[in-house]
Amino acid sequence: MTTFDRTIGATTNADIVVDRAPLFPRVKKGISGRSIAILVFLAICAAFFCVPLYIIVTTSFKTMDQIRQGDIFSLPMPLTFDAWWNAWDNACSGIKCDGLKVGFWNSMAILFPSLILSLGLSSVTGYALALWNVKWANTFLFVLFMCAFVPFQIIMIPLIILTGRGVPIDLFGFQFFAGLNVYGTIWGIAVVHAILSMPILTLIFRNYYKGIPTEIMSAALMDSGSFWKIFVEIILPMSANILIVVLILQITSIWNDFLLGLTFGGLGTQPMSVVLANVVITTTGEAAYNENMAAALLTAIPPLFIYFVLGKFFVEGITAGAIKG
């Protein structure tokens, strides 16, 4: 096997031994001076990481009058949910004042089709490349590995053309456009997400399936299993672990995406992050900072929820998908 395969393998499995018991558990002693110094330093760093969250949360509950007093660390007095409601329901982006709710539902609508498309496509591709005898598999894997690193801008313009009306084709006098005609719709964004995540997800699935013992495959083949039958009856039930890791990786990266939503979203089909950016950047007059912070929090809550509930899988996914960058 060529080298690229090892890189991915290394980032997915071998390097991530986060939870391992120490070989020599240290004897419990009183806390030493050095330990205290380290803990104090770590606590200061933790404060650096937490301060922004504290400031966003408190600001979002303040009234604009209190914000104008200028004490950014003060607790909200009086505490009000108005900013949250306004951000959700009637914050203005450009000339439309529909709040983030439109973006939220758009993001949800983008999420499901693109999850189904990308997971379906890349798990089957990874399975075929890992466990079946395909002659050009190695060449294809190498090309996929390169594709996973390509910056989006280099394929942006052709993708815009292809998801739009497409290219005019003249076939013996019979003229038509070869394009998907989904530009500016929810489907357009979902399809582009599935396309762009295909290389890296395929590599992740392929590395996982490569670890399945060959005995299982030969037994399944003896049992006269067909390609699809083996996949559905044997491989899929064994993939629960990798599926949840990839699922979480995809949910967070689709939810947090900005550039694809901006490029392929039309008016009224933009995902939440694009609406958030519009609300915050295109304000006229004095910005409603409490509303902006509430809007930012509303956008950040779904991935944060996943992180705090399914943290272990999240970290695994983010390191496996690291090269996605």
Added chain:
Amino acid sequence: MVIRWSRWSPQLALIPALAITLVAFVGAILWTIFLSFTRSRRFPEYLIDWSDWSRQYDRLLKDDGWQIALQNLVVLGLGSFLAIVFGFILAALIDREKRGEGLFRTIFLYPLAVSLIVTGVAWRWMFNPSFGLQNFFHSIGLTFINFNWLASSDTAMYGIILASVWQGSGFYMALMLAGLKSINSEIWSAARLDGVSVWRLYFEIIIPMMKFTFLTCAILLSLGVVKAYDIVVAMTNGGPGQSTWVPAYFTINAYWAKSNLGYASAAAVIMLLITAAIFLPLVLLTAWRERAREARA
């Protein structure tokens, strides 16, 4: 019959992925490269004037905005490097002091779940000169502190760096922590028995042992820096003036704001070349790692 189908089904199942790779990646890259040699403006043109094929690239070289973007790319790369250093320090301390490991890891990693747009919006608010952190420092008497970074073209880039370090350090900490844990624990005991000082232990033993982890981190970081776009939009939207433009921003701007397809394509091709220049060491690195592993075996 079954056997014949099982022979062909894998190839058939690969057709969609193959088609996507050939059209949306390989084809699209060649397409963009082709467009970069044409005079396309709002709409694509497919005629190349061979006497003047490099006009887009010539213009790019003379464009001040592009020069600024390239300089900022270097500044952002060097500044973001702090995330690796910071990540390593955090990982080393967490690894030494096992108390509270889970808690600290959770705290240092949570910004990674937050999108760069949200990160940018949050930091933009903290950099606010009238109500943000600067105002707080001034109100407690520290009037010499200037925290209004985003308003000045000299310091706006540092603001972006600070926010990206905040968002990304946890990731490098996680990679470093994994690297540290894979180091044989006998080394720690041996060093303690020999009375090696902590500094020497880290600089002369641990860091050299983790050179692959560091290189991986550096390459991942550089690839991320080339792609940096969201954070710039959310924090400064390229301003003040053009002072926080980066290549990714320049390319998108050339397409949307200037409606210049050929120009945007040329900028994207340069981005691809920069990525390739970073990507090549990764391939070499893995080859090197492979050889090191075989030599050990």
